[in-house]
Amino acid sequence: MRGAVRSFFRLLIFQASWTYERLQGIGMGYTSAPLLEPLKDDPERYRAAVARSAEYFNANPYLAGIAVGAAAKGELEGSPGATVRRLRTALCGPLGSLGDQLFWIGVVPALTGAALALLAVKHNAWIVVGLVVVYNAIRLITTWWGLMVGLGSGLAVGAALAKSGLRATATRIGCAAGFAVGFALPLVAQWYAHPLGPPVLMAGVAGGGLGTLAALVQRRVFSAATVTPVVLAAALLLRWGFG
Amino acid sequence: MNATVSVVVLLLVWGTFAGLDLATLLQGLLTRPLVSGSVTGVIVGDVEAGLRIGAVLELFALDVVPVGGSRYPDYGAATVAAVLSGAHTDWIESLGLSVGIGLVLARLGGDMVVVLRRINARTVGAKADLLAQGDARAVAEVHWAGFRHDIVRSALLAVLAVAVGFAVRALPALDPGTGRLLGVIALGGAFWAVMHGAVASARHERRWRWLVGGLAVGLVAALV
Numbered sequence: 001m002r003g004a005v006r007s008f009f010r011l012l013i014f015q016a017s018w019t020y021e022r023l024q025g026i027g028m029g030y031t032s033a034p035l036l037e038p039l040k041d042d043p044e045r046y047r048a049a050v051a052r053s054a055e056y057f058n059a060n061p062y063l064a065g066i067a068v069g070a071a072a073k074g075e076l077e078g079s080p081g082a083t084v085r086r087l088r089t090a091l092c093g094p095l096g097s098l099g100d101q102l103f104w105i106g107v108v109p110a111l112t113g114a115a116l117a118l119l120a121v122k123h124n125a126w127i128v129v130g131l132v133v134v135y136n137a138i139r140l141i142t143t144w145w146g147l148m149v150g151l152g153s154g155l156a157v158g159a160a161l162a163k164s165g166l167r168a169t170a171t172r173i174g175c176a177a178g179f180a181v182g183f184a185l186p187l188v189a190q191w192y193a194h195p196l197g198p199p200v201l202m203a204g205v206a207g208g209g210l211g212t213l214a215a216l217v218q219r220r221v222f223s224a225a226t227v228t229p230v231v232l233a234a235a236l237l238l239r240w241g242f243g
Numbered sequence: 244m245n246a247t248v249s250v251v252v253l254l255l256v257w258g259t260f261a262g263l264d265l266a267t268l269l270q271g272l273l274t275r276p277l278v279s280g281s282v283t284g285v286i287v288g289d290v291e292a293g294l295r296i297g298a299v300l301e302l303f304a305l306d307v308v309p310v311g312g313s314r315y316p317d318y319g320a321a322t323v324a325a326v327l328s329g330a331h332t333d334w335i336e337s338l339g340l341s342v343g344i345g346l347v348l349a350r351l352g353g354d355m356v357v358v359l360r361r362i363n364a365r366t367v368g369a370k371a372d373l374l375a376q377g378d379a380r381a382v383a384e385v386h387w388a389g390f391r392h393d394i395v396r397s398a399l400l401a402v403l404a405v406a407v408g409f410a411v412r413a414l415p416a417l418d419p420g421t422g423r424l425l426g427v428i429a430l431g432g433a434f435w436a437v438m439h440g441a442v443a444s445a446r447h448e449r450r451w452r453w454l455v456g457g458l459a460v461g462l463v464a465a466l467v
Contacts, residue, residue: 012268012269013267013268013269013386013390015266015267015270016267016268016386016387016389016390016393017363017367017385017386017389017390018266018360018363018389019360019361019367020312020361020364021364021367022367023311023312026367026382026386026389029374029382029386030382030383030386033379033382033383036379046377047378049377050377050378050379050382051374051375051377052377054374054382060310061266061270062270096310096311100308100310104308104310105308105444108272108275108305109305109440109441109444112272112277112301113305113457116277116298116301116302117461119277119294119298120298125281125285128277128294128297131272131277131278132271132272132273132278135271135272136269136271136272139269139271171447174444174447174449174450175449175450175452175453176453177444177450178441178444178450178451178454178457179453179454179456179457179460180457181305181437181440181441181454181457182441182453182455182456182458182459182460183458183460183464184457184461185434185437185438185458185461186458186461186462186464186465187461187464187465188298188302189430189465191298192295192426195335196335196423196426196427196430200426200427200430203427203428203430203434204430204431204434205434206431206434207430207431207432207433207434207435207436207438208434208435208437208438209438210435210438211434211435211437211438211439211440211442212438212439212442214435214439215440215441215442215443216442218443223306223436223439224432224433224435224436224439225303225306225307225316225436226350227432227435228303228342228428228431228432228433228435228436229343229346229347231428231432232339232340232342232343232425232428232429233343235421235424235425235428236417236425239418239420239421239424
């Protein structure tokens with residue numbers, strides 16, 4: 001379809017204009033614009049489609065191409081504006097939830113966990129290069145695939161998504177992520193324990209236990225990223241005070 | 244380490260680029276501490292510091308799910324500051340301080356994202372009529388304005404990160420005992436973060452089993 005390649009490249013800056021009012025709406029409009037160009041022959045219809053494309057939208061950015069493609073195809077096929085709006089709204093939840101499961105708590109921890117485990121053993125920066133290359137290959141292929149699925153299925157994108165096997169893939173990648181992170185932790189602890197000694201192992205067990213407990217009771221008054229600098233500063237002051 | 248102009252420029256460029264990768268451009272893991280730390284390590288000529296400090300901050304980052312309107316830290320430039328402050332020192336003694344600096348700057352970077360989004364909203368508000376009329380040029384202008392705003396945010400954060408990194412380097416080194424204590428505290432916090440993230444993500448039983456299995460296999464591998 002005309003404009004698909006330009007739309008794909010625009011998906012790589014999809015979130016540049018994120019706001020709390022429209023969320024990714026403007027990004028959606030900017031990305032959809034090349035796909036809507038065939039409507040320019042009918043200026044009124046074109047303007048209405050562009051205005052709709054830039055309204056409120058939110059999804060995982062890696063899967064947003066599915067909605068971009070599906071909504072654009074709906075517009076090109078002459079679907080009523082209200083129908084296209086409903087489609088966009090209906091896709092926000094599933095594409096957000098599925099994409100977050102697939103990437104943020106799936107592919108990202110799976111690959112970084114594997115990279116950390118390898119680094120703990122090999123201490124080689126090329127592992128990080130490999131991580132970036134593999135992740136971006138997955139990211140770009142998913143983005144292109146999503147755009148094509150959307151453009152191919154239009155208003156029937158729900159059925160196409162159900163057949164795509166994305167949910168099963170997300171579950172499988174989630175399991176791989178759990179394993180990779182779990183596998184990496186003892187190796188990383190050993191990597192630092194070698195010169196720093198047993199206190200690292202004790203800190204690892206205590207810290208890991210606290211984190212597990214906090215997640216299990218589903219209460220997080222403070223995150224580790226908030227508490228750690230405070231404890232570091234307190235330890236520093238105490239050492240200086242008694243030094 | 245020599246603070247040559249080329250090193251400073253490279254650090255600023257990398258810090259800015261890593262900041263843009265957080266949400267605006269690509270989102271290709273470049274902002275992750277492991278990646279940002281490794282590149283910074285290469286720039287300053289101490290790859291091991293980049294890997295060691297980046298890996299600890301990565302454990303903190305694994306507790307973050309950057310969804311929708313949630314407030315999340317920006318580790319890109321923060322890791323630049325952390326690695327810069329700890330490069331070419333005995334990492335055992337500088338790890339804790341470097342990680343602490345990284346965590347504080349990452350939070351500041353996240354707060355700056357909130358400000359950025361409010362500034363973007365003002366740009367949208369100024370063009371609201373044109374957007375409602377379906378003016379494709381206005382859509383593009385607003386989008387690219389957001390891109391430019393994030394370049395400014397990321398560059399400011401990179402300047403701050405490089406300044407903090409060099410300022411910490413200029414301070415007297417911590418005594419070995421204090422340095423080691425801070426290192427152990429930072430690692431304890433990192434394991435807290437990563438386990439919280441891993442357990443919170445394991446919402447179904449299968450993933451739980453894989454997490455526990457991974458821990459068991461990793462433990463055996465570490466002991467062997």
